[in-house]
Amino acid sequence: MTIATSIDDACAALDAHPGSLVLAGGTDLMVEVNRGTRSIDHVVAVDRIPELRGWSRDGDHGQVLRIGAGTTCADLAEPTIASLVPALAQAARTVGSPQIRNAATLGGNLATASPAGDTLPVLAALDAEVELRSVDGTRRLSLDEFVVGVKANALVPGELIVAIRVPVLDGPQEFLKVGTRNAMVIAVTSLALVVDQPGRTVRVALGSVAPVPVRAVEAEVLAAEQLDFDGLTAPDTDLVDRFADLVADAARPIDDHRSSAAYRRHAVGVLARRALARAFSGRDPEGGTA
Amino acid sequence: MTTTSPDGAFTLIVNGTLRPVVDAHPGESLLFVLRERLGLAGSKNACEEGECGSCTVRLDGETVCSCLVLAGAAAGRDVVTIEGLTMEAGVSAEPGLSPVQQAFLDAGAVQCGFCTPGLLMAIDALLDAESDPDDLTVREAISGNLCRCTGYGRILDAVDRAAAVRRAEVTP
Numbered sequence: 001m002t003i004a005t006s007i008d009d010a011c012a013a014l015d016a017h018p019g020s021l022v023l024a025g026g027t028d029l030m031v032e033v034n035r036g037t038r039s040i041d042h043v044v045a046v047d048r049i050p051e052l053r054g055w056s057r058d059g060d061h062g063q064v065l066r067i068g069a070g071t072t073c074a075d076l077a078e079p080t081i082a083s084l085v086p087a088l089a090q091a092a093r094t095v096g097s098p099q100i101r102n103a104a105t106l107g108g109n110l111a112t113a114s115p116a117g118d119t120l121p122v123l124a125a126l127d128a129e130v131e132l133r134s135v136d137g138t139r140r141l142s143l144d145e146f147v148v149g150v151k152a153n154a155l156v157p158g159e160l161i162v163a164i165r166v167p168v169l170d171g172p173q174e175f176l177k178v179g180t181r182n183a184m185v186i187a188v189t190s191l192a193l194v195v196d197q198p199g200r201t202v203r204v205a206l207g208s209v210a211p212v213p214v215r216a217v218e219a220e221v222l223a224a225e226q227l228d229f230d231g232l233t234a235p236d237t238d239l240v241d242r243f244a245d246l247v248a249d250a251a252r253p254i255d256d257h258r259s260s261a262a263y264r265r266h267a268v269g270v271l272a273r274r275a276l277a278r279a280f281s282g283r284d285p286e287g288g289t290a
Numbered sequence: 291m292t293t294t295s296p297d298g299a300f301t302l303i304v305n306g307t308l309r310p311v312v313d314a315h316p317g318e319s320l321l322f323v324l325r326e327r328l329g330l331a332g333s334k335n336a337c338e339e340g341e342c343g344s345c346t347v348r349l350d351g352e353t354v355c356s357c358l359v360l361a362g363a364a365a366g367r368d369v370v371t372i373e374g375l376t377m378e379a380g381v382s383a384e385p386g387l388s389p390v391q392q393a394f395l396d397a398g399a400v401q402c403g404f405c406t407p408g409l410l411m412a413i414d415a416l417l418d419a420e421s422d423p424d425d426l427t428v429r430e431a432i433s434g435n436l437c438r439c440t441g442y443g444r445i446l447d448a449v450d451r452a453a454a455v456r457r458a459e460v461t462p
Contacts, residue, residue, distance in 0.1 A: 001294070001295060001296075001300075001360075001362045001363065002292065002293070002294040003293050003294075003363065004292045005291060005292045006292065010292075013292070013294065023360055023363055025358075026358045026359055026360055026363070027340055027355075027358050030357065030358040030359070030360060031338070031339040031340065031358065033319075033360070034338040034339065034358075035338070035339075039317075040316040040317040041316070043316075043360065043362070043363070045360070045363040047363065074352075096340065097343065097434020098412070098430070098431060098433070098434055099340065099343060099346055099353045099355045099412070099434045100340050100355065100358075102349075102352040102353060102354050103349075103352075103354045182433075183433030183434065184341060184433060184434060
């Protein structure tokens with residue numbers, strides 16, 4: 001086992017020991033190890049690398065937030081993230097339990113690439129970029145380049161997720177999740193909605209309704225054409241209905257042990273309606289009246 | 291400093307004591323090593339997937355499911371188990387019950403007892419962070435601990451009692 005304390009050391013260890021498992025919070029990996037469905041040879045533990053924790057503003061005007069891949073869900077729920085990327089903080093807060101959130105990391109949620117990964121719809125809605133590092137250098141992938149299928153990602157051997165880059169947008173954001181209880185639940189379906197007021201766009205992404213997070217592109221087009229981005233005034237019922245229908249149409253759900261396809265499609269429409277109503281309620285995100 | 295070592299040999303720091311482990315198999319969880327190699331059977335093993343919270347320990351102060359911690363990866367980090375909660379409480383050399391443990395007894399919050407160690411660890415951590423948590427905060431703090439006897443009412447009562455005792459202890 002290698003317990004790495006720097007990104008360079010971790011990449012060197014991954015290079016020196018092909019087939020190594022990267023261990024961050026362990027909350028997904030150890031479930032497989034305990035079940036005996038994942039064998040362990042060499043492990044590279046990356047949970048003691050200070051460079052992987054925390055976040056910084058990047059870009060010409062600080063409009064990009066670069067979040068270290070080892071940042072825990074508990075840390076993502078803190079006020080700083082909640083003020084800069086509210087939907088990401090909301091999603092992180094719905095992950096597992098306090099014990100899980102203390103260990104589970106943003107990079108781990110990405111690496112697992114579960115269709116039900118709670119942060120993934122948020123990252124999809126934000127057009128997040130994933131920063132990868134290996135001894136050969138750094139590359140950046142868009143989220144849809146990175147998450148390529150059910151529990152499948154684009155990491156090549158020797159590569160480590162080091163950061164996630166998301167834009168800091170001006171406008172309300174929502175993350176909503178349906179499950180059988182409010183804690184310790186894997187999403188039956190989830191939805192992230194982010195508003196870019198200056199850009200006059202709404203971006204919507206859905207979780208647990210397809211192999212990978214899906215954007216509701218037609219709903220986004222309708223929203224961009226019809227909504228009041230200056231005052232965020234509540235849209236009329238007809239517009240809300242059409243928006244919710246287009247979101248539901250974007251879903252490609254399946255029947256499984258957790259839910260039926262029909263329920264998922266219905267639920268994601270309800271979430272769309274709810275998220276739109278919260279974001280466009282005539283109030284600005286600071287809580288005053290626009 | 292980055293260290294590379296054989297998987298089976300490492301030293302844990304458990305309840306303030308160095309505990310060498312010499313022959314662990316690859317992939318052994320912290321929970322397994324605590325129970326089966328170090329004789330600390332207070333942390334309970336039920337789901338082995340982070341759902342039940344029965345194996346909750348403090349790792350560098352944070353509550354985690356010890357079943358989801360690779361034992362070797364915890365080397366050198368500060369592990370506190372339910373046994374540590376007991377010892378910590380004693381003002382004399384004799385192990386004593388912590389306020390949370392005593393409150394569970396007083397409130398009758400223990401039925402089969404299997405979830406109790408994990409709940410005690412979660413609640414002790416909560417009360418370290420917040421001396422007078424409201425009901426919603428308590429419910430969220432124990433949302434990762436399942437009681438299959440469903441004795442939550444008395445558990446919530448025990449949290450109130452423990453919080454009151456702890457507040458009285460720090461008030462001169």
